[in-house]
Amino acid sequence: MKKIIEASYLTADSAAHYRTILRYFFHQHERMRDFIAPEELLEYMRSIPSFSDYQEEQLHQQLGQLVKWNNLISRQDMTNAKTIEEYKKKRFRYQCTPYTVEIERMVVQLEKMGDTFQGSLEKSQFDRLFQALTNLQHEVEHDLNKSAEEYMRMWEDVFRYLQSIRTSTADYIAYINSEQTDQRMQTEAFIVYKNQFTTYLRDFILSLQKTSLQIQQILVELTSERLQPYFQKLIEHRSAIPRLEDVSSSANDWLTEYEEYWFSLRQWFLGSTIQQSELEVLQWQTNEMIRRMTRYVQRIGERQQHFRSRKKDYLQLSKWFSECKDIDEAHKLSAVVFGSMTIQHLQLEAATTENLHVDTWDEEPVELTIKPRTVRYREKTKPGSFISNEIKKKQQREQYLKEREQEKKLIEKYMNQGMITLSSLSKVEPFIRKLLLSWIGKSMASKNRMVKTDYGLHVKVKLDYEKTITLKAEDGDLLMPDAIFLFEEQG
Secondary structure (H helix, E strand, C coil): CCCCHHHHHHCCCCHHHHHHHHHHHHHHHHCCCCCECHHHHHHHHHCCHHHCCCCHHHHHHHHHHHHHCCCEEEEECCCCCCCHHHHHCCCEEEEECHHHHHHHHHHHHHHHHCCCCCCCCCCHHHHHHHHHHHHHHHHHHCCCCCCHHHHHHHHHHHHHHHHHHHHHHHHHHHHHHCHHHHHHHCCHHHHHHHHHHHHHHHHHHHHHHHHHHHHHHHHHHCCCCCCHHHHHHHHHHHHCCCCCCCCCCCHHHHHHHHHHHHHHHHHHHHCCCCCCCHHHHHHHHHHHHHHHHHHHHHHHHHHHHHHHHHHHHHHHHHHHHHCCCCHHHHHHHHHHHHCCCCCCCCCCCCCCCCCCCCCHHHCCCCCCCCCCCCCCCCCCCCCCCCCCCHHHHHHHHHHHHHHHHHHHHHHHHHCCCCEEEHHHCCCECHHHHHHHHHHHHHHHCCCCCEEECCCCCEEEEEEEEEEEEEEEECCEEEEEEEEEEEECCCC
16 A cells, blocks of 8 residues: 555656656667666757756756656666776666556557547457467366476466457447447448448457357366366476565465466356356447447438438429419419318228329229218117137147146156256257256246246256256257256155
8 A cells, every 4th residue: 555656757846857757768678778877868858859958967866866766776887987086976877667667668558548448359369269278278188298388378378368358348348338439429420430330340249159159168178176287387387487586475376376367267258156257248238339339320310311301302392483483383383292272181991002103093992981970879780699619618728738737747757856957868858958948047037046837836946057068859959057956846
């Protein structure tokens, strides 16, 4: 909770001088020049028009202040001293600290970023992550014969791709959901970019759906217990790096760190029993973006079509009326355009042709029975009879109960001591598979995971997300978590 004094130069009174000095140090550090002399720095400062009157004494004061803030490290230069006086002056060279380098690197990124989110939805990111995980799984299954340095590179590749996915997708979704972007989508200029946006999002969704299931399968197989030998290789590589200072971290701390990293990767793709995975959230948000863009484009299109058609019609009509010679001709034009003003219109309920080129008199006439418009008028009715369907209803009921009884016997065939365990089933009928899946779906809406079936049975469903099975049926196989169905009435 201590103050970060290394960032004081960003908001100091003379921040313009401090930031210019440290930005020069940062650029020289990127060019592998570590120690800078004050004379070189003074020449650079005076080359900037805003600091043309910059004084040497002011430079030394500000360099000393930056040393106090731990932004610079001073080192006495004794190589070029030709006299005793020069040696006594303690001429220094300066080097920027690691904190300063990272702060400047962050500030440079902020300057490039601007006021809006950046990010992207690159469809190749998941392919690279899948390839990295495939390589890691291959090495785990082949007894880890490579060097520890190679395994550390593979580990860093996996989490570099994951970090790229997390940051780029989160930033791009934040950009799409920002108020500024939302307002631009509601303008007519957005129609030009509509196809580009939807194609971009659709390609990302297709790539995501293609590779995410493969990545999830690998993560299900690679548990932390199975990766223990691989973690030991990473610890071995980390221990082999020589350090002069005392290293407080032990092998157990490093092992815990790797296990937590791997747990976060699994949770991002697989989720947990109490929280859905970030992958599912990403899919939902991307689909929601496509739906929202489609709604905006539809509204803009309707608005444009509405105003455009009305405007052209009114202009053309106005032109016609303005060209009329007298009021009689205008009345005739009005009768053609708007119809007679006093005619009685009849609406026909009978179906007519949808052909626009057929004239009215070419259609067959329709006879209408006009009813008196009085309150007391009632149509004459004749007493009729109804047909009793009691026998047919009874037959249908018996047929339904017979089918339910056959289905119940079919279910009891798979029961074993009052329960059904999916992993113990060899092959089931498609009806049984649909029925069991419907029970699982209904149990998700219940707090105690209890389901009341159509046969009067109470079933409790237990899912084992750690164990994945293949439920075989006559029409195909289904990869799903193992499930246990407990029947109350069976004990």
